[in-house]
Amino acid sequence: MEVVSFMNMKGGVGKTTLAVNVAFTLAAVHEKRVLMVDVDPQFNATQYLVQDDRYLSHISDNSKGTIRDVFVPRSLGAVNTTTGLAKPQNKAKMDLSACILTIYDGAKPGFARGGKGRLDLLPSTLDLVEIQTSPRKTEDKLKHYLKEKAAHYDYVILDCPPTISIFTEAAILASDKYVVPMRPDPLSVLGLPLLERYIHDYTADAGQKLEQIGIIFSLVRTPTPTAMKNIMNDLRKARKSAVFESMSTLSTHVAESVEYHRPMIYFNKASSKVKEQYLKITAEFLKRAEK
Ligand SMILES: Nc1ncnc2c1ncn2[C@@H]1O[C@H](COP(=O)(O)OP(=O)(O)O)[C@@H](O)[C@H]1O
Ligand SMILES: [Mg+2]
DSSP, X not given: OEEEEEOXXXXXXXXXXXXXXXXXXXXXXXXXXXXXXXXXXXXXXHHHHSOXXXXXXXHTOTTOOOHHHHHSOOOOXXXXXXXXXXXXXXXXXXXXXXXXXXXXXXXXXXXSSOSSOEEEEEOOOGGGGGXXXXXXXXXXXXXXXXXXXXXXXXXXXXXXXXXXXHHHHHHXXXXXXXXXXXXXXXXXXXXXXXXXXXXXXXXXXXXXXXXXXXXXXXXXXXXXXXXXXXXXXXXXHHHGGGBOSOOOBOOXXXXXXXXXXXXXXXXXXXXXXXXXXXXHHHHHHHHHHTO
């Protein structure tokens, strides 16, 4: 099992779109067993992958959990009417199978490609924000939970929020590697050393080694304006192999694919050129991650 975070301190740089599409393509094309963990209270990855009614019935079912239950034990269970004692229900120890939604299962008939690939989602919720004020050590819980409950996956992909918070800290501590989705504009490039220094400082304190898989350019305009090209070329020169060769360009179909809860490779309206980009990015991700 390898845990990989998609991380950038800036929002709107394509983190969620890349994380979801890479996770799905790993499962559907490369036959990997993948767990996508939505660590962002904005739950965009969850919204991308799950239809609203399915999500609503999941979160309103008391026997089901979300990422929130990894961080905080659920409130006391029902009071026993004879003893008067409340039975604590520690959902942090709740089994992962009660918290996930299966998004893709190649072993089930009806899935286009067959095979043993699988994508499960550990969804997020809006009320995750309440955890910001949780006691210390909450940030360790995701790491322990995944070690204990998710060892049977090939990859665990974490979609992170853009701000420094208990969730980014939890994701860093839980991760073996990380990817930096980046929009090639001057301000986003400025954020890169800040992110790297933050990760370096944070992991050094924890005695952890967190390897950067690479930087993926996203939301690249086509045709690409010269200024944007220069930014990309400069970063490639400075960072050499750290920058992915493959990238994702702007496509009007991304927003629609979110609405339809379809990853790009299965979204009929997406051009074959755009589908090809996500196939290439995922293949390159795999090559780098397995190195
Ligand atoms: N390749 C793309 N083409 C067009 N729109 C995109 C593309 N990638 C992402 N978007 C859109 O840009 C916005 C930000 O992307 P998102 O993946 O949510 O970024 P982040 O997670 O970094 O905030 C979203 O509305 C998303 O649908
Ligand atoms: Mg996001």
